[in-house]
Amino acid sequence: MIKFSEIEEKILEFWETEKIFKKTLKKDCPKGPFTFYEGPPTANGKPGIHHVLARAFKDLIPRYKTMQGYLVERKAGWDTHGLPVELQVEKTLEISGKGEIEKYGIEEFNRQCRQSVWQYQADWEKLTSRIGFWLDMDHPYVTYHKNYVESLWWIFKEVADQGLLYQGYKVVPHCPRCGTALSSHEVAQGYKSVTEPSVYIKFKVTQDKGLIKSGDYILSWTTTPWTLPGNVALAVGENFGYVRVKHNNDYYVLAKDRLEVLEGDYSIEAQLIGSDLLGLEYEPLFLGAIPEETENYHNGFKIYAAGFVTTDDGTGIVHTAVMYGEDDYLLGSEIGLPKYHTVDESGYFNETVKKWAGKFVKDDEVTKEIIKDLDSRGLLLRQADYTHDYPFCWRCDTPLLYYAKDSWFFKMSELRGRLMEENQKINWVPEHLKEGRFGEWLSQVKDWAISRERYWGTPLPIWRCEKCQEIKVIGSYDQLREQSLERLTKFVVMRHGQAENNLAKTFSRAEDKWPLTDLGRQQTAEQVKRLKDQKIDLIIASPVLRTRQTAEIAAKELGLEVIYDQALAEYDFGQWLEISKEERLNRPDYQDYRSKTLEEKFDYRLGKNGETAREIMDRAEKFLLKTNKEYFGKNILLITHAGIAAAVNRVLNQANLEDYVNFEGVGYAAVVNEYLTEDGKSFDPHRPYIDRHKLKCQCGGQMTRVPEVADCWFDSGSMPFAQHHYPFENQEKVDAQDYYPADFISEAIDQTRGWFYTLLAVGTLLGKGTPYQNVICLGHINDAKGQKMSKSKGNIVDPWEVMNQWGADALRFHLYTMNQPGETKNFDIKNVESVVKKNFNLLFNVLSFYQTYAEDRPASTDLPQVKHVLDEWILARLNQTAEKITTYLNQYNLFSAARLITDFIDDLSTWYLRRSRDRFKSQDEKDKAQAIETLGYVLLTLSKLMAPFTPFIAEELYRRLKGPLQSVHLETWPETQTVNDQVLREMAKARKVVELALAQRDETGFKVRQPLSKLTVMGEKLAGDLSEIIKDEVNVKEVEFVKAEELSVGLDIVLTEELKLEGLLRELVRSINQLRKEAGLTINDSVVIGYQTDSEMVKKVVSDFKAEILSGTISAEIKPEKITENLIAKDLDLNGEKLWLALKK
Structure with missing residues (x-):
């Protein structure tokens, strides 16, 4: 049996060695860019089977579009900020909560966070590669990188400048364990169904008013007993009907429509409306919990009218704790109710709630004690279990509290109409999400609570004056540098323009040869013009001719002198200097260098007597320290070489060797900005370093940065811009829609409350419109029994075990074909095995048969000119399949497209090949050659159609068929020919006749190998060549057609000798x-x-x-x-x- 996993490993090696993915990006792309966004995972946890699902769907469309002639750049990304990272580090450090973090130290804690995000990077990259997901992992965007954060700051300022950023004291979903507010889209991801005690509470009236008497009880209901000490008012519907009833010798007031909550007999003593109850005073449930000195205390413990009251449940009278409910808080602000927290931000009762001070409010025992206390004081009518959806923290699983506090918000509610309008432009798969799950979410969209009272995240670029409270939002590092009292040195690192040695591919550090080309001068002039507004103070350049000429152009334009420094000169390549590329390639030491790993190259002496990379790093570091000390606080233009620019980047940013090598490919006249602190360290925009930067306020006071960081979903939602360091770089391409919007994205369906939403939110905030045009939402993946996978259940599927046994393509193809993408997937490895047996084995049996007779000839790339009806039919089926797959893929209907491949393989094997076998052995050489050519062409075309779905199988098929290009993934998508509908219809009729005849054989007990004399077909007559196929397939001597309206068959079952x-x-x-x-x-x-x-x-x-x-x-x-x-x-x-x-x- 073929071991497809072993074939795939060899294909992987082939792709890597021959750099096939990179070649797909360099081939002709006549249709221009097709933009794909990779939703960034966090690499502090291992990837699982659900990540294979997402990556399989993400990979298919970019492969397809590449073959269609588009350029599909696929930039990997890493989500590196936020609670997911912080909680993992807390666990590792065996600390918990903000207090312990601050005791440990924010600087060291954030350093641990920065390191932890790469804990499983190798696992992610290995899995990504193994499943055949082509992604540019050499140049990923990383959300904690300085350039990325700077783009986020710019977005913040843009939002603020539109008046859409505000700070508000309001009730927000709050995680008491993490000590921070959460956004509505985060909350939406953490709901669970829980059963908790609900209580019917008796509030004792303290005055006579109309038909209500002192000593009566107002009945209210709550599912959150912990909020009762914070009660300050009761709310009624002003025009609702209410009653005063006698029940068990007590008098109660409740809504007339809610009398059902009373158990047992009662009598209605009076009927009222809500307005009759307004102003009625009652006794606090917990005297002293709200101190009497609290502002507006005199307005508390009365009944007020409110629009949020309903009679759908409860008693029609709402217990109001203004600090723990959004509606409650708004009512309290409107009418001036006392605002006092009985619970601290960690979720513990404070000292005014004496009986439970210091206890966690959501503790089950505390809830029982509160209920017991109320009962003992005669204030509990009854309790009942209540099952409802309650929000839990999406990261730490702690029950959330709705809690009044200061937070920063984006005014998404003002953009609700635009969000809904942009949503109409998106092609959703499945379609119902547009108006359903996603559309409904947008129609109720709330302001985005953007701030987090945490540590490892993008610091809010907001400074507040300690004196006048003025707010300033900073939108770039240059703005910070200009306004901060903490000085920074800015290095504008610029590579020289294109030079003649670059064209000759010659290494040189000569000061008298290899000048700039005309293009190089033009590149330099254009870049220098962009630098004019950057207030450059001085220019330091390499003395090599090409950098000197670049510096002269800059000096003239900027009106500055140039300082030349040998420390910025090109690498010393030793004996490799000033020789041709051909000579260099013929040198054993150069070939030896090329064979080394990156780590080995770092200490390799270039050209025998040149520098090592380590010495170059040392050279760059000493230069930076010396220059920073000498010119601290200045804006310095460094004109140097790509390698030295890469060395500077590595020194300042602790870049790894892969990043260092990638940076060496920086473009001609490219510019990179770096900022150094006084101690010679690279500027870090994270806490606590950023908090040291104070600004001068216009009033003369000092501005301090607010302590919060941004919601990490803001990081990922901003990736269309921040991954390109927009608008500081790549502005033209983003604005020209080369990079925005995405043509395609795909993630799990829960991202309708996550990344899908935040992408749209940021795009709308910036006025850029919808950030994606087509989106495939994926259902969740469960075990074979439909159970959610979890460690505790022991039912987690290891994707490596599946791939090692059956291969990545079998896993991919199963995920495409098991059901529609948005449906829940119950994963059973037996179905992966079935893919191999029913698809791949069948296909490779056909391939093996073909190779037996093709005698090592390459498969035909040209459409065969055929005469045999079977050849005509299989070519028509191929065209039909290609046409339908193309149509479905253009509609992002991957499920239907993939199933067509299964159907075609079945037809190819069980009909075409089985009916054609004898032709391959035929003495008729012409017919034999035609059959071989046809089958080769069909298989070669099929390899192209399968390439986006099963990239490994397609590659192996293509290579065995000796396809004309190096890889099937460098091929163009098959152009569909005119489909021969007539031959398809006729063959379908013939196959139906065969089906009926074989069924009759089965009924009468005659094996197909036993010839019969005659088959009578009642129906339309078929062409003679089709009659011959029927004769052979049914194994009869004669086929007779009798005209009839309805198709039926009859076999002559009399056997002669x-x-x-x-x-x-x-x-x-x-x-x-x-x-x-x-x-x-x-x-x-x-x-x-x-x-x-x-x-x-x-x-x-x-x-x-x-x-x-x-x-x-x-x-x-x-x-x-x-x-x-x-x-x-x-x-x-x-x-x-x-x-x-x-x-x-």
Whole structure:
């Protein structure tokens, strides 16, 4: 059996060695860019089977579009900020909560966070590669990188400048464990169904008012007993009907429509409306919990009207704790209720709630104690279990509290109409999400709580004056540098323009040769013009001719002198300097260098007597420290070489060797900004360093940065811009829509409350419109029984085990074809095995058959000119399949497209090839050649159609067929020809006739190998060549058509002696060929057949059909004798006729 996983490993090696992915990005792309966004994972956890699902779907469309002639750059990304990272580090450090973090130290804690995000990077990259997901992992965007953060600051300022950023004291979802507010989209990801006690509470009236008497009770209901100490008011519907009832000797007030909450007998004493109750005072449930000195205390503990009251549940009277409910808070602000927290931000009761001070409010025991206390004081009517959805922290699983506090917000509610409008432009798969899950979310969109009271995240670029409270939002590092009281040195690192040695591919550090080309001068002039507004203070340049000429152009434009410094000169390449590329490639030491790993290259002496990379780093570091000390606080333009720019980047940013090598490819006249602190360290925009930067306020006061960091979903939602360091770089391409919007994205369906939303939110905030045009949402993946996978259940599927056993393509193809993308997927490895057996094995059997007869010739790339009806049909089926797959993929209907491949492989194997087998052995050389050419062309085209779905299988198929290009993934997508509908219709009718006839054979007990005399077909007559196919397939001597409205068939099942002999002949030939197979013989092995039998029929068959037996079994002779030294021998029973059979070479 073929081990597809082993084939895939070899293909992976081939792709890597030959850099096939990179070649797909360099080939002609006449259709221009097709933009794909990779949603960034966090690499502090191992990837699982659900990540394979997402990556399989992400990979397919970019492969397809690449083959169609688009340039599909696929930049990897890493989500590196936020609670997911912080919680992991807390766990590692065995600390918990903000207090312990601050005791540990923010600087060291954030350093640990920065390191932890790469804990499983290798696992992610290995899995990504193994499943065939082509992604540019060499140049990923990383959300904690300085350039990325700077773009986020710019977005913040843009939002602020539009008046869409504000700070508000309001009730927000708050995680008491993490100590921070969460956004509505984060909350939406953490709901769980819980059953908790709900309570009906008796609030004692303290005054007579109309029909209500002092001592009566107002009934209210709550599912959050912990909020009762914070109660400051009761709310009623002003025009609702209410009643005063007598029940168990007490008098209660509740909504008339909610009398059902009373258990037992009651009598209605009076009927009222809500307005009759307004102003009625009652006794606080927990005296002293709200101190009397609290502002507006005199307005508390009364009944007020509110629009949020309903009679759908509860009592129609709402308990109001203004600090713990959004509606409650708004009501409290409107009418001036006392605002006092009875719970601290960690979720513990404070000292005014004396009985439970210091206890966690959501503790089950505390809830029981509160209820017990109320009961003991006669203030509990009854309690009942209540099942509802309650929000939990999406990261730490702590129940959230709705909690009044200061937070920063984006005014998404003002953009609700625009968000809904942009949503209409998106092609959602599945379609119902547009108006359903996503559309409904947008219609209720709330302001985005953007701030987090945490540590490892993008610091909010907001400074507040300690004196006048003025707010300033900073939108770039240059703005910070200009306004901060903490000085920074800015290095503008610029590579020289294109020079003649670059064209000659010659290493040089000469000061008198290899000048700039005309293009290089133009590149330099254009870049320098962009630098004019950057207030450059001085220029320091390499003395090499090409950098000197670049510096002269800059100096003239900027009106500055140039300082030349050998520390910025090109690498010393030793003996590799000033020789041609050909000479260099012929040197053993250069070839030795090229064979080394990055780590080995770092200490390799270039050109025998040149520098090592480590020495170059040392040179760059010493230069930076010296220059920073000498010119601290200045804006310095450094004009140097790509390698030295890469060295500067590595020194300042602790870049790894891969990044260092990648940076060496920086473009001609490219500019990179770096900022240094006074101690010579690279500027870090994270806490606590950024908090040291104070600004001068216009009032003369000092501005301090607010302590919060941004929601990490803001990081990922801004990736269309921040991944390109927009607008500081790549502005033209983003604005020209080369990089925005994405043509395609795909993630799990829960991202409708996450990344899908934040992408749209940021794009809308910036006025850029929808950030993606097509999105495939994926359903969740469960185990085979439909259970959610979890460690505790032991039902987690290891994707590596699946791929090692059956291969990545089998896993991919199963995920495409099991059901529609948005549906929940119950994963069973048996179905992956089925893909191999029903698709791949079948396909490779066809391939093996083809290779047997193709005699190592390359498969035909040109559409064959055919005459045989089977060839016409399979080419029509191929065109039909290609056309439909193209249509479906253009509609992002991957499920239907993938299933067409299964159907085509089945038709190719079980109909075309089975009906054509004899043609490949035919004496008619012309027909034989046509069959071989047709099958080769079909398989080669099929490899292209399969390439986006099963990239490994397609590659192996293409290579075995000797496709004309290096890889199937460098091919163009098959152009569909005109489909021959007539031959498809006619063949479909013929196959239906065969189906009916074989069913009748089965009913009457006649095997297909037994010839019958005649098949009568009632229906439309088919062409003669199709009649021949029917005759062969049904194994009848004659097919007769009788005109009829409805198709039916009839078999003549009378067996003549001749038919019996012919049936026995077929059984004998089949048995001999089965023995050949069991003996491991090939078509090149001729054998001698020996047999012994007492059956006269067998003897007659051998006598009458000897030639047919020999040709049908690739045999030289058949003898009625017992052969010794045979390859294989067996006793057989053929239709009741017994014989002994043996083969030998």
